[in-house]
Amino acid sequence: MAAIKRLFGGFRSSRAKKSDSESQSSIQWVVAGLGNPGEEYSRSRHNAGFMTVDRIAKAKSVELTRRRFKGVTAEVTLAEQPALLVKSQTFYNLSGECISAILGYFKINSDRLIVLHDELDLEAGRLRIKQGGGDAGNRGVRSIAESLGTTNFIRVRMGIGRPPGFSAEIEMEPGRQPKTEENKDYLLRPMTAAERQTLAPLLDRAASAVEAIAADGLEAAMNRYNQRA
Secondary structure (H helix, E strand, O other), X not given: OHHHHHHHHHHHHHHHHHHHHHHHHHOOEEEEEOOOOOHHHOOOHHHHHHHHHHHHHHHOOOOOOEEEOOEEEEEEEEOOEEEEEEEEOOOHHHHHHHHHHHHHHHOOOHHHEXXXXXXXXXXXXXXEEEEOOOOOOOHHHHHHHHHHOOOOOEEEEEEOOOOOOOOOOOOOOOXXXXXXXXXXXXXXXXXXXXXXXXXXXXXXHHXXXXXXXXXXXHHHHHHHHOOOO
């Protein structure tokens, strides 16, 4: 009996390893939204990336409930391709710790990573897709580039504009003191209902852009979405 148990135990273990390997190799895209965990930040402008990932998840009838690699994830299909939605739980400025670990585990190239984030250098309501280039002071994007050792990933940049007196050198994560309270308030405070309503079309457009990148390719998506809405 013990020998039989060992035999079937080994068989199940082999099947489990095979299944895990198949799961690792099947993911074709990683879609990562940037933001800060915690209810106090959930309605802030700095969580636009999280909000967009949540929109995609809702459209796909899934929830990001699996916790791993310092993040929460859910598997979806984008343009008939398996994809992984990710919200890092490391706080914004350390997003690379989570995202680089996920790309390493699933053996995903950096050009199959789509990062969704707020962008101070874009006027409010504007959307731009780009690949590579500088981080424009966005410490979440910088963290990802440093962790991956490359900037060769796709970014869906959602314009939130700059508040009066904004400093480009602001520290943009909880626990670090920005140069003015106005800067911190603009990025991290909960938006009003009216402000959320104003932001909603941009989030919807960003979610659609992700699907377009997977379905039509980067260049076609850029030609379509980098125009003024």
